[in-house]
Amino acid sequence: MPAVVARKVFDDYRVLSDEALRPHEPRVEKFLQAMRKSLQQKENWTFWLPYTLSLDTCMKCGTCAEVCPVYQATGRKEIYHPVYRTDMLRKIYKRYFTLPGKLFPWLVGAEDLTEEKLNALAENVYRCTICRRCSYVCPVAIDNGVIVREARKIFDAIGIAPDELKKKGTRLQLQAGNATGMPAAAFLDMVEFLEDEIEETRGYRIKIPVDKEGAEFLLMHNAGDYLAFAETVMGAAEVMHAAGVDWTLNSPNTGINDAVNYGVFYSDVEFSAVIKAHVETARKLGIKKLVVGECGHAFEALKYLILRLIPPEERPFEVISILELEDQWIREGRIKVDPQKNPEPVTFHDSCKLGRLGGMFEEPRRILKACCPDFREMTPNREMSLCCGGGSGFAIMEKGGFLKFRMETYGRLKAEQLKATGAKVVACACSNCKAQFREIINYHKLPMRYAGVSELLANALVR
Amino acid sequence: MDFGHYLIAGVMPYVAVAFFVLGLGYKIVYWFKAPMHLHWELFPYPHTMAEQLKEMITEVFTLHSLYRFNRKHWLPSLMMHWGFYLLVGWLVVLLLGFSFAAYVGTTGGVLVLAGSFSLFLLRLLDAEVRKISAPVEYINLIFVFLLASSGLFSGFLGDIQLVRSYFLSLLTFKPDASIAADYLTPLLLFELFLIYIPFTRMAHFAAKFFTYHKIKWGELH
Numbered sequence: 001m002p003a004v005v006a007r008k009v010f011d012d013y014r015v016l017s018d019e020a021l022r023p024h025e026p027r028v029e030k031f032l033q034a035m036r037k038s039l040q041q042k043e044n045w046t047f048w049l050p051y052t053l054s055l056d057t058c059m060k061c062g063t064c065a066e067v068c069p070v071y072q073a074t075g076r077k078e079i080y081h082p083v084y085r086t087d088m089l090r091k092i093y094k095r096y097f098t099l100p101g102k103l104f105p106w107l108v109g110a111e112d113l114t115e116e117k118l119n120a121l122a123e124n125v126y127r128c129t130i131c132r133r134c135s136y137v138c139p140v141a142i143d144n145g146v147i148v149r150e151a152r153k154i155f156d157a158i159g160i161a162p163d164e165l166k167k168k169g170t171r172l173q174l175q176a177g178n179a180t181g182m183p184a185a186a187f188l189d190m191v192e193f194l195e196d197e198i199e200e201t202r203g204y205r206i207k208i209p210v211d212k213e214g215a216e217f218l219l220m221h222n223a224g225d226y227l228a229f230a231e232t233v234m235g236a237a238e239v240m241h242a243a244g245v246d247w248t249l250n251s252p253n254t255g256i257n258d259a260v261n262y263g264v265f266y267s268d269v270e271f272s273a274v275i276k277a278h279v280e281t282a283r284k285l286g287i288k289k290l291v292v293g294e295c296g297h298a299f300e301a302l303k304y305l306i307l308r309l310i311p312p313e314e315r316p317f318e319v320i321s322i323l324e325l326e327d328q329w330i331r332e333g334r335i336k337v338d339p340q341k342n343p344e345p346v347t348f349h350d351s352c353k354l355g356r357l358g359g360m361f362e363e364p365r366r367i368l369k370a371c372c373p374d375f376r377e378m379t380p381n382r383e384m385s386l387c388c389g390g391g392s393g394f395a396i397m398e399k400g401g402f403l404k405f406r407m408e409t410y411g412r413l414k415a416e417q418l419k420a421t422g423a424k425v426v427a428c429a430c431s432n433c434k435a436q437f438r439e440i441i442n443y444h445k446l447p448m449r450y451a452g453v454s455e456l457l458a459n460a461l462v463r
Numbered sequence: 464m465d466f467g468h469y470l471i472a473g474v475m476p477y478v479a480v481a482f483f484v485l486g487l488g489y490k491i492v493y494w495f496k497a498p499m500h501l502h503w504e505l506f507p508y509p510h511t512m513a514e515q516l517k518e519m520i521t522e523v524f525t526l527h528s529l530y531r532f533n534r535k536h537w538l539p540s541l542m543m544h545w546g547f548y549l550l551v552g553w554l555v556v557l558l559l560g561f562s563f564a565a566y567v568g569t570t571g572g573v574l575v576l577a578g579s580f581s582l583f584l585l586r587l588l589d590a591e592v593r594k595i596s597a598p599v600e601y602i603n604l605i606f607v608f609l610l611a612s613s614g615l616f617s618g619f620l621g622d623i624q625l626v627r628s629y630f631l632s633l634l635t636f637k638p639d640a641s642i643a644a645d646y647l648t649p650l651l652l653f654e655l656f657l658i659y660i661p662f663t664r665m666a667h668f669a670a671k672f673f674t675y676h677k678i679k680w681g682e683l684h
Contacts, residue, residue: 045498050678053494057670060586060595061540063533076591083595100599100662109597136505139528140667141674146503304502359506383507 006400009116010123011079014400015162021122027158028113032096034157038150039097046268046309051150054142055093058083064134064144069386070127073409080127080409082134086147088121122160125151129391129410130265131352136383149392152266161266164396169262170270174277177252178223179260184252190226191249194234204463206241212248214286219249219322220278221293222431223258224396229434232294232452236322239454242335242461243325248287255281259298260431264305265393275306279315289318291325294452296353296391296430303358321354323429326457327363330370337371337460345374346456347423349414349437350385351430364429364453371460376421388414388428390436406436407443415444429453471651472640476633479654486661487669494673504681511683519675524548539585543578546571546611553620557627558634564627568620575611579604603665610656613649622646 006014009023018024037043039052064082065071071080078084087109094101094110101110111117128148135143155161163169173179182190191208199205209215219240225233240247250257256277263271282290292299302319329335348368354360361382369375380386389410394402418426418440426437426448437450509515521527526544529537549571557564583604586592614620625642632639643650660666 041498046501047503049494049497049500049673050503053670053674053678057664057667057674059664059667060592060597060600061529061533061536062592062595063528063536065591066532078591078594081591081595087595106598107602108599132505135679137528137532139522139526139533140671141679143503143674143678304504308499308501356505361506383505 009119011127013127013402013405014123015126015397015402016122016160017163017399020160020163021119022160023115023119026115027118027160028115030158031113031118031154032092034154035092036097037157038154039093044150044268047146047150050143050146054086054144054147055090057140057142058086058090059140061139063137063139067133067137067384069131069133069389069413070409073413079124082128082144085124085128086144088117088124089147089151092117121151122155125155126162126394126397127405129352129387129389129394131387131391132356133352133384133387136356149266153268156267156270162393162397164399165262165266165393166270169260169393169396170267170274173256173258173260173262174273177256178258179262180223180227180258182223182226182252187226187251187257194226194230194237197230198234198238202238206237208237209248211250211254211285212246215246215248216288217245217247217291217325218282218285218287218289218317219247219291219293220257220259220298221249222260222295222298224260224435225293225295225431228438229294229431229452231455232431232434235452235454235456235458236293238458238461239322239326239329239335242463243329244334247291248285250281250285254285257281259292259295259302261298261301262393264297264301271301271305272309275301275309278302279306279310282315282317287317289320292319292321294322294429294431294434294454296351296358296432299360300353300357321358321360321363321429322454323354323360323363323367326454327366330367330457336462337457338462339371339373339460341460342372342425342456343374344372344424345376345422346372346425346427346451347376347378347418347421348381348453349378349388349426349428349433350381351428351433352385352387352391354430355385356383360429364427367453367457368427371457372425372427376423378417378421386410386413386417388433388436388440390430390432390434393432395432395435403439403443407439411436411440411443415440415446418446418448424448425456426450427453427456468644468647469640471647471654472629472643473638475651475654476638479657483657483660486658487666490661490666491669494670500678502681503678505679506681508680515676515680515683535589536582536585539578539581541578542574543582543607546574546576546578549574550620554630557623558630560627562623564623565621568623569615572611572615572620575607576615579607579611583608599663603663606652606656606659610649610652613652617646617649619646619649 006018041048068082074080091111092113094108095105100108125148130145130148132145135145169179172181195208221233261274263274292302299321389406509518526541549567553568553571586596629643
């Protein structure tokens with residue numbers, strides 16, 4: 001049976017099904033109420049300043065468009081201009097919440113909100129991964145990304161959010177402990193299977209500790225990695241084992257065993273519920289350091305977004321990325337590597353969340369240079385790295401032809417970048433990036449594979 | 464001296480400055496008092512006061528971001544901004560009594576004129592920028608253009624002796640409105656400009672402090 005194609009509301013794609021978007025229901029009033037709240041300092045203290053300054057101060061110079069992957073990749077299509085997108089919200093803001101916009105709407109570009117415009121906005125805020133490359137170059141340092149995220153928050157507040165992020169995302173994670181819905185028994189089986197796998201490929205068996213209380217390190221992966229990128233999970237376990245440290249994974253029996261926090265992408269309410277559950281789990285286990293596996297947004301959430309949300313005394317543990325540990329252990333000589341074990345040319349993709357938003361530029365490079373003799377930079381890289389197109393939840397969104405959008409916009413630019421390096425392996429340290437690279441390599445038929453940084457490191461380990 | 468004249472040269476200067484200072488001051492205090500948002504900085508960012516100062520000054524005086532990423536806007540914007548910097552400088556050197564103030568003022572005026580005119584054309588002729596522009600964007604540029612033209616063509620920016628005594632009379636709260644008779648148009652435009660700024664995005668010179676120091680840049684080390 002052919003899939004029912006949802007009515008066009010913005011472009012050729014539909015991230016939000018009719019069930020989620022409810023286009024036949026009047027929603028304008030509710031939207032305006034939720035938006036009014038979003039503009040109040042007390043109601044929205046988490047992002048009020050960046051949000052309102054960004055609404056008020058855009059000079060309309062278009063510098064953002066010059067670095068926006070979607071705008072560039074679509075041949076500079078007007079509807080994908082970063083300011084076209086943020087103006088969709090800004091026009092509403094001006095019309096209903098500013099005096100000049102109430103008095104002289106035509107003069108300041110204020111417009112009434114209609115149900116149709118609401119539909120289009122709801123879709124368009126899911127055409128931007130909030131990679132914040134535009135924000136980095138903006139002469140006035142305003143942030144289209146925060147406006148997009150705030151718009152997503154307003155939509156979520158009136159019950160409009162992609163199922164992938166909410167129903168099957170944060171809600172499932174809070175209920176099952178992980179967003180994959182994997183029960184504890186299955187998780188424990190999985191860990192045992194990974195021990196077998198390691199034995200089979202490496203010829204030695206290691207014990208992967210689970211739910212150990214009071215360990216120095218609690219390593220928490222994106223739970224999707226166990227299913228999709230098990231090599232990264234195994235690699236990290238081998239590194240932990242080789243370093244001889246006191247570490248553990250955790251199962252859903254202890255609470256949350258999934259580092260992801262999709263609230264980062266669309267809702268502060270969800271974000272804060274998930275991160276509190278993370279903290280509670282870590283406290284219950286009494287661990288000293290929470291190590292975030294190879295997951296970009298989880299690192300951003302647990303390392304930075306958490307800081308002003310949860311007081312330090314309520315989170316008596318340190319948060320570090322697995323990359324920091326691996327880098328440190330190589331430099332200390334705690335683990336030994338033989339780069340000849342990874343002879344292929346390797347390039348590295350800076351995940352937006354780890355790099356531009358997390359400052360993790362040099363650690364992965366030092367690790368890779370230590371374990372791969374032929375390391376090649378992609379251009380541009382670091383803070384100007386192009387988003388792969390998996391960010392802000394896109395990696396798990398495919399419905400409504402969305403995979404094609406991901407591949408033809410962000411994906412196409414990234415594929416060209418990858419090709420230019422001549423590398424056979426693209427290393428990255430973020431699950432969403434990996435999920436996107438899996439598709440890019442397939443869709444654009446690139447003669448290469450993707451790999452986790454821990455995976456390449458584990459492969460180079462000398463025992 | 465009629466009432467209009469007195470109003471423009473004797474009263475409005477104070478009203479305008481009050482609007483500018485209080486309006487902008489209110490906004491700045493409001494922003495300062497805003498609750499501290501969640502960490503949202505971008506990397507890499509300058510980590511010491513000296514590094515931050517260096518980056519801010521580079522951005523303010525060279526418009527580095529436009530130069531790197533949006534070259535066609537760079538020169539017109541640079542001209543207009545340098546024009547404003549020179550006009551601020553003009554006010555200072557004029558009050559200090561330097562005779563070269565006339566050159567500073569005239570150069571500033573010419574740069575603002577050329578900058579606003581070319582930015583206007585760019586916004587009008589470049590379809591991409593036109594599509595994201597509302598009428599107010601053009602009006603602001605026209606306003607700036609008129610302000611610079613009237614300052615230049617009335618001779619206001621070059622007439623340092625007279626303008627200096629007039630400004631000094633204002634500063635000592637003994638406004639001598641009569642000597643400003645020939646410059647009522649540039650004066651009025653300048654006053655309206657000062658009143659207008661706090662309500663518009665032209666206050667971005669103040670907003671930028673927050674977007675950079677409080678948002679784009681993380682904590683100092």
